[in-house]
Every structure is written in structure tokens, then in C-alpha cells.
Amino acid sequence: MHIPDGFIDLPTSAIFAAASAGAITYSLVGARKQLDEKSAPLAGLTAVFIFAVQMLNFPVAAGTSGHLLGGALAAVLVGPYAATLALTVVLVMQGFLFADGGLSAIGLNVFNMAVLGVWGGYAVFLLVRKILPKNKSSISIAAATAGLISVPIAAVGFVFQYALGATATFSVSTVLGAMVGTHILIGIGEAIITALTVSAVMASRSDLVFGWENKTSTLEIREQK
Amino acid sequence: MISNRKFIVMGVLVSALLAGGASFYANSNPDGLEKVAQDIGFIQSAKDNANADSSLADYGLKGIENERLSVGVAGLIGVVATGAISGGLFLLLRRKKPKN
Numbered sequence: 647m648h649i650p651d652g653f654i655d656l657p658t659s660a661i662f663a664a665a666s667a668g669a670i671t672y673s674l675v676g677a678r679k680q681l682d683e684k685s686a687p688l689a690g691l692t693a694v695f696i697f698a699v700q701m702l703n704f705p706v707a708a709g710t711s712g713h714l715l716g717g718a719l720a721a722v723l724v725g726p727y728a729a730t731l732a733l734t735v736v737l738v739m740q741g742f743l744f745a746d747g748g749l750s751a752i753g754l755n756v757f758n759m760a761v762l763g764v765w766g767g768y769a770v771f772l773l774v775r776k777i778l779p780k781n782k783s784s785i786s787i788a789a790a791t792a793g794l795i796s797v798p799i800a801a802v803g804f805v806f807q808y809a810l811g812a813t814a815t816f817s818v819s820t821v822l823g824a825m826v827g828t829h830i831l832i833g834i835g836e837a838i839i840t841a842l843t844v845s846a847v848m849a850s851r852s853d854l855v856f857g858w859e860n861k862t863s864t865l866e867i868r869e870q871k
Numbered sequence: 872m873i874s875n876r877k878f879i880v881m882g883v884l885v886s887a888l889l890a891g892g893a894s895f896y897a898n899s900n901p902d903g904l905e906k907v908a909q910d911i912g913f914i915q916s917a918k919d920n921a922n923a924d925s926s927l928a929d930y931g932l933k934g935i936e937n938e939r940l941s942v943g944v945a946g947l948i949g950v951v952a953t954g955a956i957s958g959g960l961f962l963l964l965r966r967k968k969p970k971n
Contacts, residue, residue: 647902647903647904648902648904649904650917650918650919650920651917651918651919651920651921652916652917652918653908653913653916653917674964677961677964678964678966679966681961681964681965681966682965682966683965683966683967684875685965686961686962686964686965687875687879687958687961687962688878688879689957689961690879690954690957690958690960690961690962691879691882691883691886691954692957693953693954693956693957694882694883694886694950694953694954694957695882695885695886695889697886697890697949697950697953698885698886698887698889698890698894698946698949698950699886699889701889701890701894701897701930701942701946701949702889702893702894702896702897703897703898703899703900703902704897704898705898705900706903709900709901709906710900710901710902710903710906711897711898711899711900711901711902711903712902712903713897713902728961731957731960731961731964732957735953735956735957735960736953736957739949739952739953739956740949741920741922742922743922743925743927743948743949743952744927744928744929744930744945744949745919745920745922745923745925745927745928745929746920746929746930747920748918748920749920749921749922801903801904804904812913812916813913813916814912814913814915814916816911816912816913820911821907821911821913824907824910824911825903825904825907828903828906828907829903831903832902832903850872850873850878851872851873851878854878
């Protein structure tokens with residue numbers, strides 16, 4: 647999903663770099679209000695974990711692999727503001743340190759994975775959580791659904807950028823069909839990894855999970871002891 | 872319930888094992904976007920990252936022949952670097968005392 651240099655022209659890349667910068671600023675303000683002594687280390691750990699798991703490409707179809715994007719996972723664990731920042735750190739690091747994703751394409755990649763993937767995934771999570779009963783396993787199911795859908799959402803972000811500023815001339819609808827089809831398959835892997843991770847954190851420290859509504863009450867009980 | 876510190880330490884250890892050990896077994900086929908670009912034909916428009924010749928490009932430490940070691944060390948460097956940058960950022964952003 648990491649766009650290399652050259653796919654999208656520079657003016658379009660600049661527009662998305664500006665949009666991403668706006669989203670990062672908004673997230674910095676939001677995260678500053680939200681993060682405290684307890685949630686800040688978890689936000690850092692989330693970035694580290696997503697970097698690690700993004701290295702683990704899994705096979706999806708003949709000759710194709712995919713890896714976790716992690717936007718929905720991060721949004722459920724630490725909230726969408728900190729998630730956007732965590733994913734941005736991962737993407738910038740990958741581009742500069744590991745030459746993964748183009749440097750001129752960083753704004754495009756941040757927009758697709760750290761903005762669309764995070765906020766799109768978070769919106770799906772909230773919707774599904776609303777429908778399901780209020781218990782712990784619902785959080786994992788909602789997170790998995792968010793993971794599943796966040797990947798094609800990020801893929802559509804790329805198609806949008808392709809439509810606006812592709813250097814190649816292949817038809818947008820061809821690219822749309824191929825991107826969405828492939829990334830629904832990758833989304834299944836995303837859903838599994840997201841569900842396993844959220845379940846593990848819910849089982850050990852559910853009070854740390856941003857998307858778990860009942861956490862405030864557990865928190866208060868613990869503090870009064 | 873395990874303590875905050877223990878939870879973070881365990882999480883970092885799991886991440887280090889994944890990036891430093893399991894990454895060797897990652898599938899090396901092109902990822903979704905790369906495959907689509909190959910199949911449709913716009914892969915030719917890709918240009919090399921300006922850092923394509925850097926010592927950590929493509930998740931391998933240059934100069935280490937052993938592939939398992941090369942990707943493992945690169946993964947560990949990535950874990951430390953990501954942890955340093957994100958840890959620093961989020962600790963700077965946090966409120967010093969929880970709101971009452």
C-alpha cells in the first residue's frame with residue numbers, strides 16, 4: 647500500500663501533503679487534550695507494534711501479499727488522534743529509514759493510511775459497537791470489522807489520487823476494480839490481526855483500551871482501592 | 872492485573888520478536904498496490920526512493936550476508952527508532968496529571 651515516488655505527479659502529491667499536514671495538526675491538538683500518563687506510553691507502543699507487524703507480509707492471492715495497515719487497530723486502542731500520529735511516525739520512518747514508500751509520496755501515504763485508514767476505520771468501529779451488545783467481545787468484533795473495511799477505504803484513497811494525478815494513463819475504473827478487489831482480501835488479514843491484538847489487550851488491560859466504553863467505571867473502582 | 876510498566880515492556884518485547892525474528896518468514900510477493908500496478912502496467916512509472924541505496928533500504932542491513940540476520944537487525948533498528956520517536960512525541964504531548 648506504500649506508494650512509491652513517480653506514481654502520482656508532484657502537484658497532486660503536494661495537495662495531499664497539505665491535507666495530511668492539516669490532519670496531523672488537528673490530531674496533535676486532539677491528542678494533547680486526550681493523552682495522560684497512562685495512555686501516552688500505550689500510544690508509543692502502538693506505533694512500535696504496528697511498525698513490527700507491517701513487516702510481516704502474509705500471502706493473499708496468487709503472487710500477492712498484504713500486510714497490516716493498523717489504522718483501525720490504533721484508533722480502537724488509543725483513539726483516532728493518537729492513532730493518526732502513531733501511523734504518521736511509522737510511515738515517515740519507513741520512507742526515510744527503509745526506503746519504503748516514496749519521499750514525495752509521504753503526504754499521499756499518510757493521507758491514505760494515517761488519515762483515511764484511521765478515521766474511516768474508527769467510524770466503522772463506532773457504528774458496529776453501537777449495534778452490538780455492550781460487552782468485551784463486541785469490542786473485538788467491532789474492531790475486526792473496522793480493520794476489514796479500513797483497508798479498501800485506504801485503497802480507494804489511492805484510486806482518488808490516481809484519478810487526480812496519475813503519471814500513467816490506464817483507466818481509473820480498471821485501477822479501482824483491481825485495487826478494491828485485492829484490498830478486500832488483504833482486509834481479511836487486517837481483520838484477523840486487529841481482532842487478535844484487541845482481544846489480547848482487552849484480556850490483559852481492558853482499562854487501557856480507548857474504544858472500550860466501560861473503561862471509566864473500572865478505572866474509578868481501581869483508583870479508590 | 873499486570874502493571875503499566877510490565878504491559879509496555881511486554882508489548883515492546885513482542886514487537887522486537889516480530890520485527891527481529893518473525894519478519895524473516897514474511898511473504899516476499901509484491902503487496903496489493905505493487906501487484907495491481909504490475910498487472911495493469913503503471914509499475915513502470917515508479918521511481919526509486921531517494922534513500923534506495925541507504926544502509927537499511929528494503930528492510931535489510933547492508934553488509935550482512937546472512938539474510939535472517941540482516942532483516943532481523945533492520946527490524947530491531949526500526950523498533951528502537953519508532954519507539955524513540957513516537958515515545959518522545961507522545962510523552963511530550965501528554966498531560967502531566969490526569970484531569971479530575
